[in-house]
Amino acid sequence: MLHHSVFAPDRARAGEWLASLWQGPAPTDLVIRHWLYLPGEPLRMVMVWDGDSESEAFVERVFGGFGKIETHVVTDATAGMAHAVARDLEAFADWMTRRGAPAEEVARQVDLRRRGRDAPDQAAAEAEGRAWTQRTVAK
Numbered sequence: 001m002l003h004h005s006v007f008a009p010d011r012a013r014a015g016e017w018l019a020s021l022w023q024g025p026a027p028t029d030l031v032i033r034h035w036l037y038l039p040g041e042p043l044r045m046v047m048v049w050d051g052d053s054e055s056e057a058f059v060e061r062v063f064g065g066f067g068k069i070e071t072h073v074v075t076d077a078t079a080g081m082a083h084a085v086a087r088d089l090e091a092f093a094d095w096m097t098r099r100g101a102p103a104e105e106v107a108r109q110v111d112l113r114r115r116g117r118d119a120p121d122q123a124a125a126e127a128e129g130r131a132w133t134q135r136t137v138a139k
Contacts, residue, residue, distance in 0.1 A: 001073050004046070005070065007044065011043065017063070020066065027054045029054070031050040032049050034047065036048075111132070112128075112129065112132045
């Protein structure tokens with residue numbers, strides 16, 4: 001499972017945290033995708049990672065006792081956002097289909113995005129989105 005954690009270390013215990021992080025074996029299925037430092041104070045880091053319950057327990061053990069950690073199971077929809085930025089409706093539809101969305105839902109979602117893409121300006125795109133939502137909710 002994919003996870004997103006935000007860690008705010010207790011600076012007074014930074015040495016203990018780092019030593020504990022490096023002690024003993026880590027779970028074999030734990031994969032760190034990203035380790036990112038957020039700007040500003042207090043110091044905070046974001047970790048995006050894959051792992052099962054053993055990895056969840058490991059992360060809680062090596063981070064939780066040395067600061068504040070908040071972790072959520074997340075879904076990776078990066079490809080969908082990349083298709084939006086590329087304005088590629090066909091690739092978006094293919095991506096939704098590969099994720100198991102029913103054909104009717106794919107068509108509905110592509111219709112909404114097409115309306116926005118083809119609108120002449122931001123205000124018109126918003127109006128198209130409102131109209132689509134009203135039609136969709138009314139069903």
